[in-house]
Amino acid sequence: xxxxxxxxxxxxxxxxxxxxxxxxxxxxxxxxxxxxxxxxxxxxxxxxxxxxxxxxxxxxxxxxxxxxxxxxxxxxxxxxxxxxxxxxxxxxxxxxxxxxxxxxxxxxxxxxxxxxxxxxxxxxxxxxxxxxxxxxxxxxxxxxxxxxxxxxxxxxxxxxxxxxxxxxxxxxxxxxxxxxxxxxxxxxxxxxxxxxxxxxxxxxxxxxxxxxxxxxxxxxxxxxxxxxxxxxxxxxxxxxxxxxxxxxxxxxxxxxxxxxxxxxxxxxxxxxxxxxxxxxxxxxxxxxxxxxx
Amino acid sequence: xxxxxxxxxxxxxxxxxxxxxxxxxxxxxxxxxxxxxxxxxxxxxxxxxxxxxxxxxxxxxxxxxxxxxxxxxxxxxxxxxxxxxxxxxxxxxxxxxxxxxxxxxxxxxxxxxxxxxxxxxxxxxxxxxxxxxxxxxxxxxxxxxxxxxxxxxxxxxxxxxxxxxxxxxxxxxxxxxxxxxxxxxxxxxxxxxxxxxxxxxxxxxxxxxxxxxxxxxxxxxxxxxxxxxxxxxxxxxxxxxxxxxxxxxxxxxxxxxxxxxxxxxxxxxxxxxxxxxxxxxxxxxxxxxxxxxxxxxxxxxxxxxxxxxxx
Numbered sequence: 001x002x003x004x005x006x007x008x009x010x011x012x013x014x015x016x017x018x019x020x021x022x023x024x025x026x027x028x029x030x031x032x033x034x035x036x037x038x039x040x041x042x043x044x045x046x047x048x049x050x051x052x053x054x055x056x057x058x059x060x061x062x063x064x065x066x067x068x069x070x071x072x073x074x075x076x077x078x079x080x081x082x083x084x085x086x087x088x089x090x091x092x093x094x095x096x097x098x099x100x101x102x103x104x105x106x107x108x109x110x111x112x113x114x115x116x117x118x119x120x121x122x123x124x125x126x127x128x129x130x131x132x133x134x135x136x137x138x139x140x141x142x143x144x145x146x147x148x149x150x151x152x153x154x155x156x157x158x159x160x161x162x163x164x165x166x167x168x169x170x171x172x173x174x175x176x177x178x179x180x181x182x183x184x185x186x187x188x189x190x191x192x193x194x195x196x197x198x199x200x201x202x203x204x205x206x207x208x209x210x211x212x213x214x215x216x217x218x219x220x221x222x223x224x225x226x227x228x229x230x231x232x233x234x235x236x237x238x239x240x241x242x243x244x245x246x247x248x249x250x251x252x253x254x255x256x257x258x259x260x261x262x263x264x265x266x267x268x269x270x271x272x273x274x275x276x277x278x279x280x281x282x283x284x285x286x287x288x289x290x291x292x293x
Numbered sequence: 294x295x296x297x298x299x300x301x302x303x304x305x306x307x308x309x310x311x312x313x314x315x316x317x318x319x320x321x322x323x324x325x326x327x328x329x330x331x332x333x334x335x336x337x338x339x340x341x342x343x344x345x346x347x348x349x350x351x352x353x354x355x356x357x358x359x360x361x362x363x364x365x366x367x368x369x370x371x372x373x374x375x376x377x378x379x380x381x382x383x384x385x386x387x388x389x390x391x392x393x394x395x396x397x398x399x400x401x402x403x404x405x406x407x408x409x410x411x412x413x414x415x416x417x418x419x420x421x422x423x424x425x426x427x428x429x430x431x432x433x434x435x436x437x438x439x440x441x442x443x444x445x446x447x448x449x450x451x452x453x454x455x456x457x458x459x460x461x462x463x464x465x466x467x468x469x470x471x472x473x474x475x476x477x478x479x480x481x482x483x484x485x486x487x488x489x490x491x492x493x494x495x496x497x498x499x500x501x502x503x504x505x506x507x508x509x510x511x512x513x514x515x516x517x518x519x520x521x522x523x524x525x526x527x528x529x530x531x532x533x534x535x536x537x538x539x540x541x542x543x544x545x546x547x548x549x550x551x552x553x554x555x556x557x558x559x560x561x562x563x564x565x566x567x568x569x570x571x572x573x574x575x576x577x578x579x580x581x582x583x584x585x586x587x588x589x590x591x592x593x594x595x596x597x598x599x600x601x602x603x604x
Contacts (some may be wrong), residue, residue, distance in 0.1 A: 004448050006415050007367035010399045010408075017404055046445040049483055050511035056444035059512070064404050071405075071593045102403045105361035105374050106333045107593035146339030174340070214341035 004036070004044060012036040012044070016057055018101060020065070020094040023058040065093045068110065072096070075111040075140045078132045078188040079118070081197065082125070095121075108144070111137065128200055131180040135188055135207060138176050139218060142211045145173035151272040163277050165239025169232050170274035174211035177221075177230050179204065185220050212270045224249050225262055233271075237278065294537025295495040299434045299467060301389055303538035304354050306559045309545065311595060314552040315345045323556055327354040329542050332390070333361050333594040336377040350385040356500075356540070357387040358469075360597040361403060362427065364437065365396035365410040367419065370426045379431055389434040391469045391500065394420075394457065397597075405597045411446035412456040417463070424464035436499045438469035439489075441477040441506075441515035453478065454492040461497045468493060471502035472529045473521065477513040486528055495536040503529060503562065504544040504599070517599035518547035520558055530565040546599045 012035035019026035027038040036044060045053035069089045073080050080088040100113040115137055119130035150172070159167060183201040190197050206226035209218045221229065227248055231241035242259070245251065251259075266272070305326030310318070312334075317323070328349055335346050349355065361374065382390055395407040410416050428435045439457060451459070461468060470493065479486035503526075505519030521529075521543070533539070543559035 004411075005367075006411065006413070006419060007399065009411055009446065009448065010367050010396060013408065014399055014402060014404060017406075017408075018402070044447055046447055046449075046482075049481065051443075051481075053444070055511075059443040059514075060406060060408065063406055067405055067593075067597070074593060102398075102405060103401045104403060105336065105371070105377075107405055107597065110593075143340050144338045144342075147344060211340065214344065 008035050009044060012041055013057065013060075016041065017061050017064045018098070019061075020098065023054050023061055026061060027054065065089075065097075067107070068092055068097045068102075071107045071110050072114070076114060076133060076136050078136050078184065078191045079114075079129055081191045082129065082132065082187070082200075091123075108140075111140070128182045128184070128202070131182045131205075132184040132187060132200075134178055134180060135184050135209070135218065138178055138207075138209045139188075139216050142174040142176065142209055142216045145211070147174075147214075148172045148273040150270045151267060151274055153267070155275060156267065159275065159277065165237065166278040167238050168235050168276045168278065169238075169272045170276065171233045171271060172210070172273045174216070175233065175271045176209045177226060177233065178207045178209065179226070180207065181205070183220075185218055188218070208271075210269060210271055217269075224255070224258075228259065228262065229266065229271075232266075295535065297467065297499050297536075297539065298496045299389070299499065301434065301467075301499050301540070304356070304540045306562050307356070307540060307542040308552075308555055308559050309358075309542065309595075310346075310349060310355075311546070311549055312342070313549050314555070315341075317552040319345065319348055321552075322352060323552060325353060325556060325559075327356065327540065327542075329356050329358045329391075329544075330385075331595050331598065332357040332359040332378055332381060332392075333597075336374075336381055346385065355385040355387055356542075357382050357385065357390045358438075358598075359390065359392040360405075360407070360594060361397055362392035363395070363397040363403070364392065364423050364427065365394060365408075365416065365420055366399050367396075368399050368401065370423050370430075372430065375427065375430050382431065382433065387433070389436050389467070389499065390431060391436040391438060393440050394437040394460070395440045407440040407597070409440070409442040409444055409446070410456075412449035412451045412453060414450065417456060417459055420460060421463040424460070424466045428464075428466065434467055434499070436467040436469045438471050438502060439474050439478070440471070441474040441481075441513075443481055443512060445482055452484070452489075452492075454489040458493060458497075461494070467499040468497050469500045469502060470498050470532060471504070472532055473502065473504045473506055473525050474515060476525050476528055477506050477515045480513045487531060490528070490532045490535065498532075498536045498539060500540040500542065501529060501532065501562075502542055502544055503559075504546075515599055516547055517544045521561070526561070526565050529562065533566055544598060546595050 012032055015031040015035060016026045019029045019031060026032060027041055032041060042053045045056055047053050069092045072092045096114065096117055099117060102110050115130050115133040118126055118133050123129060181202065181204060183203055183205050185205060185207050186198050187200050206221040206223060207218055208221050228241055228245045231244055307327040307329055308325050310328040310330045330346065335342055393407045396410060397406060397408060398404050424435060457468060475486045475489050503521050504517045505521055507514045507516040507518065541562045543555060545555045
């Protein structure tokens with residue numbers, strides 16, 4: 001075979017590599033045939049040695065699907081544990097990479113559409129699996145965010161008591177919150193620690209995901225914790241956030257004490273990188289003290 | 294010794310930086326001459342991988358080795374990717390960048406494999422143009438590696454080595470000669486590996502790669518999962534006698550053993566640079582079980598460099 005344009009040959013080969021099923025199926029697929037008919041395609045590969053042309057291109061096909069499934073398994077060990085290896089691999093090879101082929105220079109981006117894919121799928125467990133995948137994607141995303149200096153206890157101690165209502169906090173990049181419909185955090189815990197897998201409950205679950213010294217953690221929050229932390233992470237002034245929390249939940253003396261401990265815990269976990277102190281007399285955007293760094 | 298065309302200094306015997314060795318390298322600062330890093334792992338990473346890379350770059354020379362340039366693709370050059378690559382090259386002071394003479398996808402897809410190209414006049418013109426664009430943008434030499442291949446195209450009108458030689462002449466890029474890849478492709482396609490080496494101008498060879506592979510009987514797979522076999526060491530010695538001092542790097546990407554095992558394998562290359570007779574291989578060390586690392590997704594890009602022995 002001579003004079004097959006480079007672009008035609010490459011589009012044909014890519015179509016054969018990406019098509020699920022057998023190599024024969026791939027050669028006969030509409031996607032591949034659109035560029036070269038099956039017999040012409042095989043003639044494009046030199047037929048010498050111990051392997052047939054179909055076996056030669058089959059090596060690339062096998063490696064493609066192995067890479068895709070391995071890559072997704074690294075990012076989604078929980079979904080894989082739930083589905084089992086065979087079902088997970090089939091889902092990735094037969095459906096996901098066909099619908100969402102990699103268009104990035106890195107395999108680290110391959111799984112970014114997996115939660116949406118699962119939620120839109122026909123799987124009977126799709127809502128629960130999509131929740132689990134949302135959590136796993138948030139964990140993966142936290143790995144690549146920039147490291148930031150942390151808010152120190154000394155900096156917090158320097159805030160005057162009358163100034164607390166007007167401070168805002170600068171979150172680290174590697175912190176996020178999720179509200180999911182299933183208790184997938186406990187399931188992922190068990191997968192990572194290789195413990196017995198718990199039943200996943202259908203209940204509203206608030207989860208904090210954060211990275212500290214290059215390790216990513218996740219934990220469940222109460223609705224009150226979630227409400228306050230989400231407001232603080234959004235940049236709301238501390239006093240306004242407390243007022244908003246009080247609008248949603250009654251704050252008694254006990255809860256005031258809880259809030260004190262929550263906040264200390266969040267600072268200790270390194271969720272904040274800095275503080276801005278604002279003057280209540282001025283416009284809310286008028287910052288008069290810079291952050292800690 | 295034949296100096297290389299770009300006067301790239303001989304950095305010595307390097308090792309591929311892999312995530313399973315991060316802790317060991319930071320803690321022990323092993324006496325490695327230089328590290329090669331898979332560019333794609335570090336382009337936009339801000340977490341642990343960036344921290345480790347910056348620490349390693351403070352202490353060792355680093356050369357960037359990419360797997361997604363896709364210079365052989367009929368798609369145009371991806372300047373968004375190049376912009377990230379240039380910033381990284383500047384940050385770690387990579388004296389040149391390397392990638393592969395291959396394609397990884399078309400129509401903006403990336404199949405994350407090092408796919409073979411047809412050795413035609415059309416391919417040569419197209420790739421020459423892209424290489425020139427890349428080098429102009431990057432403002433540093435581009436060095437392209439010969440890949441292991443499992444298929445050749447009927448439309449090819451010249452040999453792989455002739456294509457390499459003409460591409461380097463037309464585009465002024467250099468060559469990263471992967472001796473193991475020459476051996477693997479020679480086995481898979483039935484050519485003489487020494488003919489490949491003989492037909493490449495030694496002045497255009499800037500670096501060597503060495504790695505292990507897997508013999509599947511009917512074919513060899515470039516798996517980077519074991520020690521370098523004696524025949525590949527001999528081929529390295531044969532090639533090295535033509536070029537003299539060139540950066541030499543050992544790749545180990547699957548079943549990765551302890552760092553010292555990888556480093557010792559790289560240092561074996563010293564024996565083949567000087568010995569008249571081929572030195573015997575060292576003792577085979579059983580690879581340790583890789584640690585479970587959920588925390589860094591690095592191995593994915595590193596594995597694009599090689600095939601799985603599970604195939």
